[in-house]
Amino acid sequence: MNKDSKKEEDKTPEELAKYFDEANYNTIIVKAEPDAEPLAEAIQEIDISSKEKEIVAILAGGDREMRDEALKLVKQGKGKKLLLKALTREKNKIVKEKLLVACWESGADLHEEIDVFLEIFESETEFTLVFEAFTILENCIPELQEQQVFDTLKRLKAINKQSIENYDALKETLIQSCNEIIAIINAKNN
Secondary structure (H helix, E strand, O other), X not given: OXXXXXXXXXXXXXXXXXXXXXXXXXXXXXXXXXXXXXXXXXXXOOOOOHHHHHHHHHHOOOOHHHHHHHHXXXXXXXXXXXXXXXXXXXXXXHHHHHHHHHHHHHXXXXXXXXXXXXXXXXXXXXXHHHHHHHHHHHHHHXXXXXXXXXXXXXXXXXXXXXXXXXXXHHHHHHHHXXXXXXXXXXXXXX
């Protein structure tokens, strides 16, 4: 087997070191994992009970096994209200992003709460938060009732945000999803 045909995870640190050779490669670290301590401090600032803070801490980055169990509870509807409550009260961008990720990772039905995610999509200036909200909205739109689709489309069209690169492309994707559903609705009504 050719040395270069090894899977990345099977390569030795010496073999991987070549990627950090600035003369031959440009390496970009997209996002480092935040330290747990500032995360825990930020969670303590959320205006929720101490028991709720423990659950949010698990959802925002706890032990993988415990987090998976918490996500299952959210999907079953048992922790969805808490997750949304924490999300709407959270100020720390890193924690908010982790809670948004937990929303879509849970697989919970969130279409009834679309306004929460539209608000984040509209108001946030951090691309990662906008993109996570976009991911949730993209999954919610097909589940909306007819009037909700029209309301969502109207709200999306009213957004005028130029401060985030690629924002218009995300917005247009959501608008296209709404228009596709409206076309289906119109076809059924004719």
